[in-house]
Each structure stands twice: as C-alpha cells, then as structure tokens.
Amino acid sequence: MADVSLRDVRKSYGAVQVIQGIGMDIADGEFVVMVGPSGCGKSTLLRMVAGLETITSGTISIGGRVVNDLEPKDRNIAMVFQNYALYPHMSVFDNMAYGLKIQGLAKAEIEARVQRAAGILELSKLLARRPRELSGGQRQRVAMGRAIVREPSVFLFDEPLSNLDAKLRVQMRSELQALHRRLGTTTLYVTHDQVEAMTLANRMMVMNGGHAEQIGAPLEVYSRPATAFVAAFIGSPPMNLVAGRMTADGGAIEGEGGVAIRLPVARPALAGREVLLGVRPEHLEGCAESEAMLQPDVDFMELLGSDSLVYGHLGTNKQGARVAARLHTSVVAKAGHLPLRFADEHLHLFDPASGKRIEP
Amino acid sequence: MVEKRPLLDFVSHAVLVVGAVLVAFPIYVCFVASTHSLEAIMQVPMPLLPGSHFLENYKQVLLAGSTKGSQAAVLDMLLNSTIMALVVPLGKITISILSAFAIVYFRFPMRNVFFWMIFVTLMLPVEVRIIPTFKVMADLGLLNTYAGLTLPLIASATATFLFRQFFMTIPDELAEAARMDGAGPMRFFVDVVWPLSKTTMAALFVIQFIYGWNQYLWPLLITSDESMYTVVIGIKRMIVGGDAANEWQLVMATAMLAMLPPAMVVLLMQKWFVKGLVETEK
Numbered sequence: 333m334a335d336v337s338l339r340d341v342r343k344s345y346g347a348v349q350v351i352q353g354i355g356m357d358i359a360d361g362e363f364v365v366m367v368g369p370s371g372c373g374k375s376t377l378l379r380m381v382a383g384l385e386t387i388t389s390g391t392i393s394i395g396g397r398v399v400n401d402l403e404p405k406d407r408n409i410a411m412v413f414q415n416y417a418l419y420p421h422m423s424v425f426d427n428m429a430y431g432l433k434i435q436g437l438a439k440a441e442i443e444a445r446v447q448r449a450a451g452i453l454e455l456s457k458l459l460a461r462r463p464r465e466l467s468g469g470q471r472q473r474v475a476m477g478r479a480i481v482r483e484p485s486v487f488l489f490d491e492p493l494s495n496l497d498a499k500l501r502v503q504m505r506s507e508l509q510a511l512h513r514r515l516g517t518t519t520l521y522v523t524h525d526q527v528e529a530m531t532l533a534n535r536m537m538v539m540n541g542g543h544a545e546q547i548g549a550p551l552e553v554y555s556r557p558a559t560a561f562v563a564a565f566i567g568s569p570p571m572n573l574v575a576g577r578m579t580a581d582g583g584a585i586e587g588e589g590g591v592a593i594r595l596p597v598a599r600p601a602l603a604g605r606e607v608l609l610g611v612r613p614e615h616l617e618g619c620a621e622s623e624a625m626l627q628p629d630v631d632f633m634e635l636l637g638s639d640s641l642v643y644g645h646l647g648t649n650k651q652g653a654r655v656a657a658r659l660h661t662s663v664v665a666k667a668g669h670l671p672l673r674f675a676d677e678h679l680h681l682f683d684p685a686s687g688k689r690i691e692p
Numbered sequence: 693m694v695e696k697r698p699l700l701d702f703v704s705h706a707v708l709v710v711g712a713v714l715v716a717f718p719i720y721v722c723f724v725a726s727t728h729s730l731e732a733i734m735q736v737p738m739p740l741l742p743g744s745h746f747l748e749n750y751k752q753v754l755l756a757g758s759t760k761g762s763q764a765a766v767l768d769m770l771l772n773s774t775i776m777a778l779v780v781p782l783g784k785i786t787i788s789i790l791s792a793f794a795i796v797y798f799r800f801p802m803r804n805v806f807f808w809m810i811f812v813t814l815m816l817p818v819e820v821r822i823i824p825t826f827k828v829m830a831d832l833g834l835l836n837t838y839a840g841l842t843l844p845l846i847a848s849a850t851a852t853f854l855f856r857q858f859f860m861t862i863p864d865e866l867a868e869a870a871r872m873d874g875a876g877p878m879r880f881f882v883d884v885v886w887p888l889s890k891t892t893m894a895a896l897f898v899i900q901f902i903y904g905w906n907q908y909l910w911p912l913l914i915t916s917d918e919s920m921y922t923v924v925i926g927i928k929r930m931i932v933g934g935d936a937a938n939e940w941q942l943v944m945a946t947a948m949l950a951m952l953p954p955a956m957v958v959l960l961m962q963k964w965f966v967k968g969l970v971e972t973e974k
Contacts, residue, residue: 384868405874417865421887430883431873478869 334395334485334518335360341390343376350376352542363512363519367529368539374522375490381520382411382488395485410479411488415495416471418463425459428477449480469500489521493528505531526566538562558689560682563610569641571610574653575684578602585609591647594625596676610680616657616672624671628655635661644670726945733940749945758942762929764918766946769926773905776841776922781900783846785893792855793881797867814849818910826913836917851896858892894964902954923950
C-alpha cells in the first residue's frame with residue numbers, strides 16, 4: 333500500500349515535450365484513471381511511473397520515496413500491459429511465478445501466492461496451460477494474476493481491456509472493480525475509453541497534448557468540465573458546443589449564419605462576449621415551439637430503442653453549428669424544425685480562445 | 693481446395709514422379725556402382741542392378757580407404773566431417789544469437805554501425821576472402837587442425853541477421869514485463885529469448901550442418917595431412933588420374949557415405965526445421 337505523488341513531471345524527446353508538467357497526489361488505495369485521446373501522453377506518463385521511461389524533470393514518488401532513478405523492480409509496482417505480454421513458452425503458473433522466482437522466494441511461498449491469485453481470478457484450472465491455449469479474457473486475467481502475486485503497493489494498467497471484445501470488456505471491467513475493492517491497492521489505469529474511465533475511477537485525469545486538462549471525480553468531470561476539450565471528450569455522444577456572441581442583454585447567443593440559442597437564465601454580466609456554449613445531448617428535451625431555446629433542422633436520426641439520437645444543425649450552414657440530442661423516441665419529430673430546451677444547470681460556457689470554463 | 697479432376701491428378705502425379713526419378717536416378721546409379729567390383733563397373737553398359745560386393749566395398753573404404761590416391765580410411769574422414777559439421781553450426785548459433793541479442797536489446801554507441809558492419813560481411817563469402825584467411829590461419833599455426841578447419845566458418849552474418857529479425861518480432865512488452873519482474877538482461881536472455889528461439893536455432897542448425905558438411909574449398913586448402921581430410925574432399929583425393937586408374941566402386945561407396953549424414957539430419961529434424969521457418973509463436 334502506498335500513495336503516489338507526481339510533482340511537475342516532464343518528459344521530452346529532444347526538443348519535443350510530450351509531458352508538460354503534470355502534478356497529482358494519489359492517495360493510498362485510490363483508483364485513478366488517466367484518460368485522453370491517442371498521443372496525449374497518458375501511456376508515457378504511466379511508463380514513467382513504472383520506470384520504463386526516464387523522467388526528464390520533476391519527481392515521482394511512491395510511498396514517500398522518490399523513485400526517479402530506481403529500476404522498475406525496485407519500485408514495488410506491478411504492471412499489466414495492453415497486449416498482456418505473457419511469456420509464450422511458460423505455463424500460466426510459471427508466468428505468474430516468474431517474478432517471484434527471481435525475487436528468490438521459497439517454493440512453498442510461491443506456490444501459495446500463485447494459488448491464491450489463481451483462486452481470486454478463477455484461473456486454478458488453467459495453471460498448466462500455455463498462454464496460446466487461453467482466450468483473450470483468460471490471458472488478461474493471467475496478466476492481472478502476474479501483477480497480483482507480487483503484492484505490489486501500486487498497480488499500473490496500460491489499456492488492459494482494449495484488446496477484448498465489447499462484451500468481455502464490460503465483464504472484465506466489473507471484475508477489475510471487484511478486484512480493487514478486494515485488494516484495496518493503489519491503482520493507476522490508462523485508457524482512451526471514457527466509459528471505462530467513468531465507471532472505474534475514484535478520480536480521473538483527463539489528458540490532452542501532454543498536460544492534465546482536469547483532475548477530479550468522474551461525476552464532477554462530467555457535470556463541471558473545466559475546459560471545452562474535457563466537455564467534448566467525456567460523454568457519448570459528445571457535448572454540443574456552439575460558438576457565438578452573447579447578445580446585449582445576455583439572454584442568448586448568436587453565431588454566424590443565423591445560429592441562435594436562448595439561455596434559460598440571462599447572463600447580463602457576459603453581454604457582448606464571445607463564448608462557446610455547451611449542452612449535452614442527453615440534457616436536451618423536446619418542447620413546444622414557444623418554449624424552444626434552440627430549433628435545429630433535423631438531418632438524420634438513430635433509433636436506439638427507448639431513446640433516439642437526433643442530429644441536426646442550427647442556422648443556414650449545414651456544416652456549421654451541429655447539434656445532437658438524445659430524446660425519448662415518442663418525442664422524435666419528423667424532419668424539419670425541432671424545438672428543444674434545456675435546464676439552466678445543464679448550461680456550460682467556455683472561453684473560445686483559452687477553452688477554459690466560464691462560470692455561468 | 694476440394695476438387696475431383698482425375699486428369700489433373702494424373703498429370704500432376706506424373707510430373708512429380710518424373711521429377712523424383714530424375715533426382716533419384718544418379719543417386720541410385722551411385723549406389724549400384726558401390727556394390728560391384730571395379731571390373732563390373734568398367735563394362736559397357738554398366739549394370740543397373742545392385743551387385744554382390746556391397747559389404748566388401750564398404751568395409752574397405754570405411755576401414756582402409758582406397759589403394760590409389762588418398763589412402764585415409766573413410767571412417768576417419770567421416771569423423772572429421774562430423775566434427776566440422778557440428779562445431780560450425782553450434783559456434784555460429786552461439787556467436788550469432790549473442791550478437792543479435794546485443795544489437796536488438798542494448799542501446800550502445802554506434803550500434804547501427806556494428807550491425808551494418810556485420811551485415812556487409814554477407815557480401816564477402818568464404819571464397820572471396822579465402823587467401824587472406826588462409827594466410828591468417830597459417831600464421832596462427834592452425835593448418836591441419838580442427839580449429840583451422842572450423843574457425844573461419846563460424847562467423848556468420850546470415851545467422852546474426854536471422855536472429856535479429858526474429859528478435860525484432862518479439863514484442864517489446866515482453867522485455868518490459870521481464871524488467872518489471874526483476875529479470876536482468878542475461879536472465880531475460882536465458883529465460884525468455886533462448887527458449888523462444890529454439891525453433892529458429894533448429895532451422896539454422898540444419899542449414900548450417902549441411903553447410904559445414906559440404907564445405908569443399910576451405911578444407912581442401914587448410915588440410916594437407918590425410919588424417920585431417922573431411923569426407924567431401926576425401927572423395928576428390930581418391931580420384932587421381934584417368935578413368936581406369938580409379939577404384940570407382942570405392943569412390944561411389946564413399947559418396948554414398950558422404951550423403952547419408954546430411955540426409956539423416958534433415959529427416960530427423962524436418963519437423964523442427966519447418967517449424968523454425970514458418971512458426972510465429974509469440
């Protein structure tokens with residue numbers, strides 16, 4: 333058990349800085365998910381914690397001990413790789429026992445630890461098999477078993493579920509949660525899948541271009557995104573973001589080509605300012621034309637069953653202000669104007685230049 | 693493909709049979725010749741059925757050798773050939789696998805320069821550098837020794853290259869996982885790289901065994917002492933002059949004996965050999 337702290341961690345390859353000063357304190361037993369698009373540096377950051385990449389500047393400490401110059405094996409961590417990285421010529425048992433053998437533990441102790449981990453992961457019957465005789469989910473469990481037997485103070489997961497099919501991913505997700513509840517080990521988890529991030533994390537770090545856009549609990553990140561990037565990244569389908577200028581009374585925004593959205597509550601303080609207005613598709617609801625805050629022209633719909641996704645645009649430019657809404661199927665109108673409204677608590681405003689949130 | 697086309701079956705089998713006969717016939721003639729007396733072979737046409745001198749001929753070459761030309765016993769030559777054909781591939785594999793491991797898994801200055809230097813030697817086969825190599829071996833006093841016979845053939849760019857290509861297909865994560873498990877580089881080599889390379893090594897062994905066994909030019913140069921002859925040059929040394937001056941039945945028996953070991957190695961290691969060339973178990 334240990335806490336992990338990152339202090340202004342940076343990483344450069346030559347002139348290119350891929351991690352641009354990240355700081356975070358991870359409490360003992362916390363499950364932290366680092367999420368972001370490809371190339372945002374999340375895997376690099378995890379590998380720096382693991383000791384597989386050097387740290388250009390800043391410090392990483394685990395359990396109060398600065399580990400910058402320690403070999404991975406001396407950091408008391410265990411890592412699960414995206415492609416499992418099981419030793420193909422070793423049995424499941426040997427795969428899990430390999431690290432312990434190198435540590436020089438007694439045979440009986442190794443046996444006991446592997447059996448215990450195999451029990452937790454329901455691998456007991458597969459211990460004699462080779463990795464190639466296992467399914468993807470089983471391989472993933474072996475990779476996790478290899479991490480568990482070491483009884484590390486921190487688990488590191490690098491996109492562990494992305495090689496699994498959708499159904500298995502959901503199942504492994506809940507197994508991971510159960511495992512964390514059971515072991516209570518500090519966990520750092522990297523994924524590009526925001527659903528994984530939302531469901532697994534105690535806290536999540538949304539990364540973009542080598543820096544942390546926002547660090548917070550999943551619900552907080554969802555309901556109060558700190559930047560337009562986070563707003564667009566978290567949530568599916570992504571939040572609608574419409575650029576425009578506040579009217580003189582602060583009661584609406586107007587954009588190019590006749591784009592207009594009325595605000596539920598006027599914001600006179602922001603009058604005349606350029607903003608990005610954000611509202612999530614699931615927070616839009618159908619209404620009478622007189623109550624409408626926005627009236628997109630419907631382009632196409634996706635029927636999901638109970639809900640439907642309606643895609644449309646505001647104003648005259650079809651490619652301009654695109655809007656998606658998740659509506660109850662009974663409300664879905666045919667093509668043409670669709671009057672929609674939303675509650676004030678679901679309004680997000682961002683500065684178009686910096687992308688930062690403007691408190692409404 | 694599941695197809696029933698009798699004519700196609702017939703034609704393809706006919707082609708295969710003709711091909712097999714074309715390849716096998718000279719070997720058969722060689723075998724027949726090794727079972728007759730010299731007089732019988734010298735008749736025109738030569739008999740095409742095995743004769744009665746099989747045991748006699750083989751016993752003579754194995755234990756005593758030919759009475760003309762080289763007079764070393766073929767058993768000794770076979771032993772020399774075996775030593776050469778074992779030391780060359782084993783040496784090659786040992787050196788190549790280690791150098792490939794260094795090139796793939798370690799970052800050291802001029803790594804690529806070293807790799808290309810090894811690679812460039814591919815362009816210089818034994819025959820091209822044979823005179824300077826001979827000079828070096830002679831200066832080292834290695835003429836007529838097993839070391840002289842095998843040492844220059846052990847360095848191998850081909851094998852290094854083959855291992856390098858194989859190592860590059862091993863996922864980096866495997867090396868990283870081993871690092872997380874606390875395995876140092878040599879431990880990783882012994883516990884992971886070596887076992888994974890087994891089939892590649894087997895394939896290389898087969899190829900290099902035959903390469904070592906069939907060496908002709910180099911043993912011809914480096915050995916002048918009959919006791920160091922390999923069987924391949926032994927055959928040549930038995931042939932001294934005109935047609936009638938040679939004991940052809942003994943030459944043919946020696947040729948048969950020279951063919952056997954490589955054939956045995958291929959047959960016995962065929963499964964591994966094919967596995968090593970096609971398998972990608974990672």
